[in-house]
Amino acid sequence: MDMNCGSCEDGDIAEKDPTGRYVRYDEILGKGAFKTVYKAFDEVDGIEVAWNQAYIEDVVQSPEQLERLYSEAHLLKSLKHENIIRFYNSWVDDKNKTINMITELFTSGNLRQ
Template sequence: MPAEDSNTYDLDMEPFVEVDPSGRFGRYSDLLGTGAVKKVYRAFDQEEGIEVAWNRVRLRNFSEDPGVWKDDERNTLNFITEVCTSGNLRDYRKKHRHVSIKALKKWSKQVLEGLEFLHTHDPCIIHRDLNCSNIFINGNIGQVKIGDLGLAAIVGKSHVAHSIIGTPEYMAPELYEEDYTEMVDIYSFGMCLLEMATMEIPYSECDSVAKIYKKVTTGVRPQSLNKITDPEVKAFVEKCIGLPRARPSASDLLKDPFFSELNNDEESDPTN
């Protein structure tokens, strides 16, 4: 095959399935992640020459930002964000089964730092749908980021929200009572750590949402909690999924002895 044809062939290997109105961003067919109201696809920024994430959300209202556009035909909202190269934490954990407790702590600390930012923001923001499928990772540097804020609630000074929304396996019991604060995110984080430690979605023993609801609202813990072999990890999870008033804030959890090893490493690292 002639050299000039070879370049054309390479370009045609993975064609865009959609291009944004400006012609700058091209979307590929592969899905990076999905949430309650959003799907995230791998895409390419032709101007900067980098991979990005193409986010598609079903919403009525949308921003006039140039990186956001409405698709009236599909009744969706599209916007561009950075891409996390290794996808979501659930799939990454399944791919890499042998992970140290220290690595779990590093991921957990970064998630809590994200929650601390949301919860101490003015106005206060509650994520409401935190789970391992919308926590994303750049595996080559171990960087973890919270995504899919499509269901987030801005609650301001009251810190109280009133609508039932989220992923059942990760929803705190008070969410079902329609009267809750940002502490529901701490509960969800605890369930995320439980999944990270066991590679099992909480309440996977239940075959319906109704059964999950019954167990959560009556205080029955997921069976996978007993599969955590490290007592320190188990105790930390239990601290996060306790009663609302007993749950520490994200800021408090970051100061917990659970992260002492990481904090000491950071203090002794001359590059910090």
């Protein structure tokens, strides 16, 4: 695999997005009630990003909820503000039954601070 990340090795890669732009590592940055956030890398821009992953069955109970999720993802992608985390991309992985979102990576602090 062709990697731009000098500190990353092929063996560390857990999965790639459908376009091949983003690679996810096994390193968990955080875990909540519905999703897990992993360290990831944007091979096009050469930056670290956050790969947010949730199992569809944990967050979507109906086709209407899935449609609402798509609408919210589209809205988040259009928001640009210094106090709102940047949202880069999202997709549904039908094979693994997951919803995946790529966002800006914050490496320090938390919401309680």
